[in-house]
Amino acid sequence: MKFTLTINGAQHQVNLEEDTPLLWVLRDSLGMTGTKFGCGVGACGACTVHLDGQPVRSCQIPLSAVGNASIQTIEAVHELSAGQQIQDAWIQEQVPQCGYCQSGQIMSASALLRENPTPSDSEIDNAMRGNICRCGSYSEIRKAIHLAASKGDVNHG
C-alpha cells in the first residue's frame, strides 16, 4: 500500500504493507538510521520518535496508524529548542557511552522538557523509565536534563 509520511517537515512516499512498523520504514526504507532498534516490543525506548510532538515507540506504530501525524526524529531534533538544549547538555555532561540508546534518550528527554521545562527527579523518572541504557548512563542523563532545564527559555511550541 502507498503511504505519505511527514517526517521532519518533509513528505516521503512509501509503498509497504500496512503493518510495517514505523521504525523499519525509517531505517530500512528511508535510510534514516538515527532511530535505533533495541527490542522491537516497546520495552527499551531506543526507537523513540515524536508523533505530533508526543514521544512514541516507533517499533510499536504500524504504518497504517500514522495517518497525517507529523513525525520528528533524532535527525531533526535540534530544530526544536528543547532538542537543541538537550543535545548541548548531553555533550556538556558527556552522557553517551556506547551511544546506541542515546537517540531514544534524547527524543524522550526533549519531549519531556517541552512539556515540563523544569522537571523534578520523579518526573524525570516517569518520563525516562521507558528508555533502557545498558551502559548505565542514567546519572549523567538525570544531570543533563537538569542542566538543560536550568538553561531555561525552552520554547513550549
Place this chain on the structure above:
Amino acid sequence: MVEQLTSTSASEGAKQLSRRAFLKASAIITGGLQLALMMPSIAQAEKSEDAFTSGAYIRITPNNQVFLTIGQSEMGQGSLTGLAQLIAEELDADWATVIVERGEVHSAFFRPNAPIQVTGGSGSIRSFYMVLRQTGAAARQMMLLAAARHWNLPIGNLNTKDGMVIAPGDQRLSYGDLVSDAGALKVPDLLSVPLKDESEFRLIGKPMKRLDIQEKVTGEAPFGMDIQLPGMLTAVILHPPAFGAKLLAFDSTAADKAPGIKAIFPVSEGLAIVADSYWHAVTARKSVAVSWSDDKPAFDNDVQNKKMMELALQQPGLVALERGDQRGIFSANHVSAQYDVPHLAHACMEPLNCTIQLRSDSAEVWTGTQFQTSAQQTVASVTGLAPESIAIHTQYLGGGFGRRSAQDFIRLAAEVAQKFDVPVKTVYSREDDMKAGYYRPAACCQMAADLDHNGSLVAFQAKLAVPSLVKHTGLKFLMLPGGVDSTAVEGLDDHSFPYQVANGRVEWVEHDPGVPVWFWRSVGASQNFFFLETFVDQLAAKSRRDPLEFRLAHLEEKPRHRRVLEAVASAARWGTPDAPGVARGIAVAESFGSVCAQVVEVELQDGFPVVRKVVSALDAGRVINPAMVEKQVHGSVLYALSALYSGRISFEKGQVVEDNFWTYEPVRIDRSPVMETLILPSTAPPGGVGEPATPPLAPAACNALFALTGKLVTSLPLKGQSFKLRHSI
C-alpha cells in the same frame, strides 16, 4: 575478559612490544608525515603500501591535521579518546586538531604478548600505554630535529607546544610546516626516545571530552546495525529452540511467497531467511514450519542444573590453591556456606549483527566486533578465503561486555553471505540475541573456613563447579599451569586469593552442561567475589568483628586493598549509625589489574531490597581520563545491579525462557542509585577500568541485606526471594 592477555605489567608489556616493534616513517602522497608501528615478522609479509598505511598510528598533514588510527574497538568505554590522549600527549599535538580513525586488522594493534587484535579484559589502555606514548614521542623528536635543521639551531634550544616547534625569540614552525622534512628523517628508537615527566602532562590525567561525542548525540554514529549498502539484503536466522538441537526438516512454502523474500536455506545452526528488509525477513520467519532433533543441554531446568552442580562438587577437582594443612581442619568455630549463581545474558543495547560482502577472492565485513583477528579467521574458515584478504571494518559497538568477542553471529553471517553476490546483513532480533547463548556461566561454590579464638582466619577451603571458558573460547593462554582455567578460579587461586591464611585448599571441578558460555563483564570475578566477599562477612559475624576491620586485619600485605577500603569507608562514613530501615555493606575485589571497594546502602521497599546509594573507591593505577573512568564505574555498578536484582537466564525443558527486556530486566533510571566515586591518585602503571567496579557490588549489597535482615543471601538474583527487617523476625 582475557586477564592473562595483559597479566604482565603495562611497562613490561610495552618493553616486550618495543623489542620486536619498530616505527616506519614515510612521506605520503599529500606531502604529510606518516608514522606506523611495524612488527618485523609481519612487516616482511606486507609488501603493499596499503597494508602499511592501514596500520598507521600517526598521520600529520601539511595543514596541521593530526590523524590517529586506533585499532581497539569503541564500545562506550572511551578507548578511542583515551588512546588518542596517549599519543597526542607525547606528540604535543594541538588536541583540537586531532582526528581519530578506526584501524583495520593490523599487527600494530596486536596485544603485546599475543598476535591477536582484541578489545577486552579491560586491557586497551594497559596494553598500549607505553608504546603509544613512545610513538608520539618519536614523532615529536622528528619534528624537533627537522626544525633544528631548518633554523640551524641545537635541538636542545627548541621546545614544542600545541603542534608547534618553538625556538628562542618565539620563532615558530607548525608540525604541518615540518612534515615533509621530518618524513625523510630516521625514526628514533622507540625504547630510548625520551618521554615526558608526569609533571609535564597536559592530556594524560585530564577529563578530555569524548572524541565521538558529537556523532553520538545526533544519531550519526555508525553502528554495525546502521550499515546500508547498494543492493544489500537482510537475513534473520531461525535459531534452534535448544542448544544442540539440529534442523531435521523444514517447509517454507508459505514463507517463500511472503513479500520481499529472496531465499530460505539451512545454515550450520538453524535456518536463514533472507529478504529485502529486516521486517520482511522476520515476518516470514514466523510462517516457516520446522522440525528439530530433541538434543538439548544436560538439564531441563535450573533446579536440575543446580543438582548437577552440587553433584559435581562431590567429585575431586583440580587444585588452584594449596597451603599448609589441607585436611579436615575444622573446629567447632568453623563457618561454611554454599552459593550458586545463574546464567546471565549480556543483552547489549544493539542486537548482534554482521554485514558481509563476499567476492571471489576477498571479503569485506562490517560489524561491531571486539575481536578482529578472530572475526577474520572465522570468515576465512567458512569461505576458504585467505585471512589477509578479508577486511574487517569495525563499526561502533552498541555495547560489548564480552559478548561481541564471540563469533557465532559472524560465522552465521559468513554462511549466509556465501550464497549471494550482494552484501547481506545478518541480524539477531532481541529474542535471538537473548536466547542464542554465550552466557556468563552458572556456577556453584562451597566454602568453609576456620577461625581461632581471636577471630583470625586459620584455614580456608573452597570448591567451585563451573565450565571452562578456555574450552569455550579456545584461548589457551588463559589456562594456568596444572590445567586450571584461570577464569574459573579468579580471586580464589593461589595468586589472586587476597586474604592472609596459612592453611587452605581451593579446587575447581569442570562442570559443563552444554550451554554456550563466554566472557561477561568481569568474567569469573563476577561470581567468585560474590561468593568470597559475602562469605567474609559471615566470618566477621562469627568472630563478632566489624566487616571492615576483619578485612583490614587479613589484608596486611595488600596495600592497594587497604587503601581502597579505607578510602571508601571514610567517604561512606562507615561505622556511623545507619538511618532506620537502612543498612550498609562493604566488599572489595581485585580484577584486571585494579582494585575496587564499595559501600552499598540498602533498604527494603515492600519486602524487596533496593540499593539507594553506592560509594566506590577505585585504584586503577594511573588514570588517563578520570571523567571516563568515573562513567565506567557507574556503568559497571548498574550492570552488576541489574544482575543482582533480576538477572537470570533460566531454562524450561532445556530451552531458554527469557526472551526480551520484559523478562530479562535491566535496571531503569528510576532504580538507578545515587553514586559517589573516588578515583584514587596513583603513579603505578594503568590498570583496567571497564570491569573492576562490577564484582564488589553484589556482595556489598548482600552484606548490607544481611545486616538489615539477618538473612544470608547464597543465591542470585534477589528477585523471588523474600526479606524482612531483622527486628521483625
